[in-house]
Amino acid sequence: MLAGMRRSVPVAAACVACVVWCFGERRASAYESEVDASVAAQFYSLESPYGEPLLRRRRYTNTLGIALYDLQGDRSPRGPVLSFRSRVRLDADLGQDPAERDPNSARFVPGLEQAPFDLMYAYLEGDRYFGGGFGFKLGRQYVADVLGWWSFDGAEVALATPAHLRLEAYGGLEQRSGLPLLTTPRFQADGVARGSRDDLRSDQWTSYLNQSAVAPALGVALETSDLWWLHARVTYRRVTNRDSVVVSPFLPADGVLRTVTEDRISTERVGGSLRLQPLSFGALSGSIVYDFYAGLVSQQAVALDAYASARLTLGADYERIVPTFDADSVFNWFAHSAMTSYTARSVYTFSRRLDAALDFGAREYQTLGDPATYATTSNESAVRRELDPFALLFGRYRFNDGSVSLRSQAELGARGHRVGADVTTRKLFANGYYDGLVVLSLYDFKDELRPDRYATSFSYVLGGGLRPGGLGDRARLGLEWEHTMNRLVGQRYRLLATLDLTVLR
Amino acid sequence: MKRQRDFGLHLLLAACVASLLVAWFAPVRADTSMPAPAPSATTLVHGLAPLPGGRTVPEAWRPPGAQGDAGPSPVIFPAQRLGLRFDHARHVALGATCATCHDKAKTSRSSADSLLPAGTRCDGCHGTNPRTQTVTAGTESIGACATCHLGYRPEDGQLVLRTSLPRPHLRFDHAVHAERGVDCAACHGAVGSLELATVDQLPRMRACFGCHTADRPNAGKPSRACPTCHLTERDTLLVTSFAEGRLEPPRWLHDAEHGPDWIERHKRIAGDDSRFCASCHAERFCTDCHDGRLRPRQVHPNDFLNMHAIAARQNSPTCTSCHHEQSFCLGCHQRAGVTMSGPLGNIAERGRFHPPPAVWTEGPRGPGHHAWEAERNLNACVSCHTERDCVSCHATAVVGGYGSGSSSGRRTDPHPAGFAARCGRALRQNPRPCLVCHDPADPELASCR
Secondary structure (H helix, E strand, O other): OHHHHHHHHHHHHHHHHHHHHHHOOOOOOOOEEEEEEEEEEEEEEEEOOOOOOEEEEEEEEEEEEEEEEOOOOOOOOOOOEEEEEEEEEEEEEOOOOHHHHOOOOOOOOOOOOOOOEEEEEEEEEEEEEOOOOEEEEEEEEEEEEOOEEEEEEEEEEEEEOOOOEEEEEEEEEEOOOOOOOOOOHHHOOOOOEEEOOOOOOOOOOOOEEEOOOOOEEEEEEEEEOOOOOEEEEEEEEEEEEOOOEEOOOOOOOOOOOOEEOOOEEEEEEEEEEEEEOOOOOEEEEEEEEEEOOOOEEEEEEEEEEEEOOOOEEEEEEEEEEOOOOOOOOHHHHOOOOOEEEEEEEEEEEOOOOEEEEEEEEEEEEEEEOOOOOOOOOOOOOOEEEEEEEEEEEEEEEEEOOEEEEEEEEEEOOOOEEEEEEEEEEEEEEHHHOEEEEEEEEEEEEEEOOOOOOEEEEEEEEEEEEEOOOOOOOEEEEEEEEEEEEEOOOEEEEEEEEEEEEEEEO | OHHHHHHHHHHHHHHHHHHHHHHHHOOOOOOOOOOOOOOOOOOOOOOOOOOHHHOOOOHHHOOOOOOOOOOOOOOOOOOOEOOEOOOHHHHHHOOOOHHHHOHHHHHOOOOOOOOOOOOHHHHHHHOOEOOOOOOEOOOOHHHOHHHHEOOOOHHHOOOOOOOEOOOOOEOOOHHHHHHOOOOOHHHHOOHHHOOOOOHHHOOOHHHHOOOOOEOOOOOOOOEOOHHHOEOEOOOOOEOOEEOOEEOOOOOOOOOOOOOOOHHHHHHHHHHHOHHHHOOOOOHHHHHHHHOOOOOOOOOOOOOHHHHHHHHHHHOHHHHHOOOOHHHHHHHHHHHHOOOOOOOHHHHOOOOOOOOOHHHHOOOOOOOOOHHHHHHHOHHHHHOOOOHHHHHHHHOOOOOOOOOOOHHHOOOOOOOOOOHHHHHHHHHHHOOHHHHHHOOOOOHHHHHHO
C-alpha cells in the first residue's frame, strides 16, 4: 500500500500543478495548451472458476494529458508546425492482497504492482519543415502499422519526396517493463514474462526474466503518398535483447543457473501492406509480415470490397496467422500451424440513420501430421484441418440525440460455442447536458474442453452522465451499474464512476 | 424458496429495465408553438422542386462526384429550410447568369458568407417595392407575394416563411476558386437547368480531389490535406462532432466507411495507413482500447469474464492485438489460480483445469490432446503457461525433460516442420530458446551450428 501511495505522489503533484496552471492568471502566449484528465473508479469482484481465490477489484485509474500546440509561433496553413503531446497514467488496484506482492508469500505473483504509474507517450512533434517535406518526433511515441501497435523511446524522422514516396526512419529503445522508465509490458514481444527481479532470489520464478538493460530498436518504412487510389507501405523493424537472462528452467544439480549474456535478436520483422482503390467500384487490400527469427510468414491477409450499389457493400476477407514470439521464447518452436479465417461481409445502408452488417465465415485450424504420429519429425507433411463457423450481425439506428445498436454473434465449433447479442442504447437529454446508457445482453456459451463451464447469461447495464458547465471547457461525470446473472457466478455486480475533464488555454 | 425469491427479483429487475426503455423511447409531445405554414392561395407549380412534378434530376445535372449518392452529408451541410420557390431555369432563359443574383460569390472568402441575393435584387423585375417599412406587392402576377413566398396568404400581411441556409461545417473560399477559373458548374452542377436548387446541388468531396491532389504543402497544387477544407481543433485534428451528427469518412475514401461492423475491419485500414486515421483520432482514442484499463463494451460484451476462455480458443489473434499474454493474461490467471505453475497458495486446493490425463496427455493425439490443442491455437496456451510448464517434459533429458525423438521412448520433440533447415540461423541470432531445452554440449545443437 505504501509503495502504491509513494507512486501516487508524482501524479497527484502533477495534477495539482496542472490545476493551478489551468485556473491561474491568464497571460498572452503564442502557443495554445490543452490539459485533460480522466478518472475512473471500478468496483467488482472476480471469482476463480474454482471458487477461491476471490479477487476484489477496487480499481482507480487516472490519466493526465498535457499538450502544447503552435510552439513554432503564429500558425501558417503551409508553414511548419511544432507541438508537444504527453499523457501519464496511474492504474491502482486497492483491492490487492499485500501477500500477492510479497516474494516470500505462497500467493506471490511476479510483476504484480499495486499502483503502476506509466508514461503513455510524451513527444515533441514537428512537421512541414524545409518546404513542407520534413517531419520528426522526439520522445516516447507509438508506431502503428502492419507490424502492430508498438511504442518506443527515441526519434523518428520522415521525409516526403516529390516522387509520391514518404520515407520514415526511427531508432530508440523499446518500451519494456522492469526498467525505471515509467513503462508497461504492453508493447514488448510476447512469449516471455519480463520485469525487475530485484526482490527475487535467482532460483525463484526462473521463467520471469530479468529486465534491467534497455532494448535498442530501429526501423524504417517507405510508403506511398499523394496517390489517393493507392497506398502501400513497406516496413522493417528490429529489436535487440541485451539483458543477461536465465536459461535453466530448473535448478541444475550443481546449483548454478546458466544464463545468456550476449546481445541477441528479440524481434526482426518486415511487413508490407497495400490498398488499391482504382475507381469507385471497390477496394482491394492486403498485407504480409515475415518474421526473420522464426523464418516464416507470420501474417498474410487479402480483402476485397465491392461497392455493389450505393447502399450495399459486399466483401470477402482472407487472413492467415502463425503465432510468433520474442526470440528469447521457446514458444517460437512450439508454433507450427496457422489459423486461417475466411469471412464474407455485407453492409447495407437503409438510410443515413439505419444500417446493418452481416459477417459470416469460418476459421480453419491446422495441425501437422497424422494425429497418431505427428509429433515425429519424419511425418510433417500431412495436415489435419478443423473448421469453426462464425457469424456476426450488427445493426445501428441513429436518431437525433442518440442511437440504438445491436451486436450479435454466433461462434461455434469443437471447442465450444458463444451465441448471443447485446443491444446498446444511448440517448442525450436536455441538449446534451445529461446522457443515458442502457445495455441488455443475453449470451449462451459452453466450453467443450471444460464441460462444467456452460451457462446462459443475462446482463444489463444502466448508466448516465452529465456535463456540468463551469468545470473546465469540457467535462463529464458518469456512473454505470452492471449486473450479470447466470449459473456460474450467481449475481455479479460492477460499479464504474468516471470523470473526464478538459481545460483549453 | 430462495429460487422463487431470486426469480421474483429477476422479474422485478426486468420490469424496471422494460419501464426505463418504454420511458426512454416515449414520444415527446410535439412543439405547437410554431404555426404550421398556411396553404397557398395561388396554384403555382414551378420552382417548388428541382424539376417539375418532382422528376428525378439527371445524374449529369447533379454536381460532379454526386453520381449515385443520396445527397451531401447533412453533417457538413446542415438541413436547409427554403421558404421560397424559385425557378433557376426560367431566370437563365430570361438572360440571367449565376452572378446576376449571386454576385457576392466571386468575392466571398468564408463559408459563413450568405450568398443569396437580397430581396431588393428581385424588385427590379418583379415590381415589388421594399423601400418602405411595408413591402408592397407588384401590380403584375409575378409581383404577388405568394409568387415566391411559399404558403403566403394575404391575411399574413408582412409575415413570410423564413429561409434558413445554415453555415456549412467547412472552410471554403469562393474567391480563390473563382480566381483560378473554377466555374460554378464545376462544383454545383447544372443549376441553370433546374428549377429549385436544393441541398443536393452542393459540392461533393469526391470532386474536390479532382484538383486537390498535393499531399504536402508548397507543392504547387491545391492540398489534399483534410484541414484545407475541414474544420480543425487546436491540435489540427478534424472536428468530427456536430449537432447534426458525427463526421465519418465515406467508403470510397480509403475504404474506411465506419459502418456497423467497423470494429471488425478497422485494423486493415489502420495497419496500412495510420496517418489517415490520425487525421481525426488522437492517440488517446486508440489507447482507450489497445492499451486501455476500462473494458471496451464494443469489443468485450457483458459477462466476457466467463466467456473469454472460449473466445481466446476461437480467435486468439484478436486478443494479442491488445493484450500481452505473459503479463496481462498470465498475471491475472496466476492470481485466480488457473495456471499450472502459479503461486502455490492459489492452486493448492483446486481441481484439474484441463481434461483428465487419459485424454489430455496420455490419450491418442487427436482433438482434446494437449499437443493437438497447442498446434491448433498456441496463443491460448501462452496466456496461462510459462515456458517452464512445457519444458518440464519437452526438454532433453540432460536438462530435466523426457528428451526428444524415439530415443527417449516418448515423442516429445516440439520442433515444427522444416526446423532443421533454419535452426542454424536461429541459433546464431538468439541461442536462448535452444539452451532452455538443450545442454550446450548436446550433439543436436552441434548439428545446427
